[in-house]
Amino acid sequence: PEFKKQFQLKLIGAVSAEVLQALKEFKLEKYVNHLGYLPHDEAIIEQRSSQVLLLIEIDSEETKCIIPGKLFEYMVSERPIIAIGPENADFAQIIKDTNTGTFFKYDELEALKAQILTCFEQFQKENLKVYPVGLQQYSRKALTEKLAKLLITNN
Known part of the structure; x- marks a missing residue:
């Protein structure tokens, strides 16, 4: 198919050999830009200039209770997040509550494909946006206040 805009999949940081092999098997290498490890400030610039962020x-x-630190950086980037993780993952609710993206379990392939296609169509129309809500409750200050209250209450 003919595309209105050129697109690429940027991979930043460590990427497993299995992922790179899968990209090769599906003949996607020409769309992949593997940047490797970047300093934090450069990674933030890449996040904010990307169209969609993958988490x-x-x-x-064991991992359903993990909330990746990267999630909070993604949320303030004002870019849509596509997240994939275990059923009942804690970060899924945060993404939903803040309207910053969509979450999929590993077995939700068709829904994930549909979301990727929707994002691509919105990208072509230059209408790929998110409208976050309630991000202030996840600021360092707000989270530190919650932690302090917990510590005081439990002592």
Whole structure:
């Protein structure tokens, strides 16, 4: 198909050999820009200039309570997040509550494909946006206040 705009998948940081091999098998290498590790400030610039941000957490019982620090950086980037993780992942609710993206379990392939297609169509129309709500409750100050109250209450 002919595309109105050129697109690429930017991979920043460590990427497993399995992921790189899968990209090769599906003949996607020409669309991949693997930047490797970047200093934090450069990674933030890349996040904010990207169209969609991907957040993946390992599909296991042990990881469903993990809230990746990257999530908070993604939320303030004002870019849509596509997140994939285990069922009942804590970060799924945060994404939903803040209207910053969509979350999928590993077995929701068709819904994930549909969301990627929707994002691509919105990108072509230059209408790919998110409208976050309630982000202030996740600021360092607000989270520190909550932690302090918990510590005081439990002592």
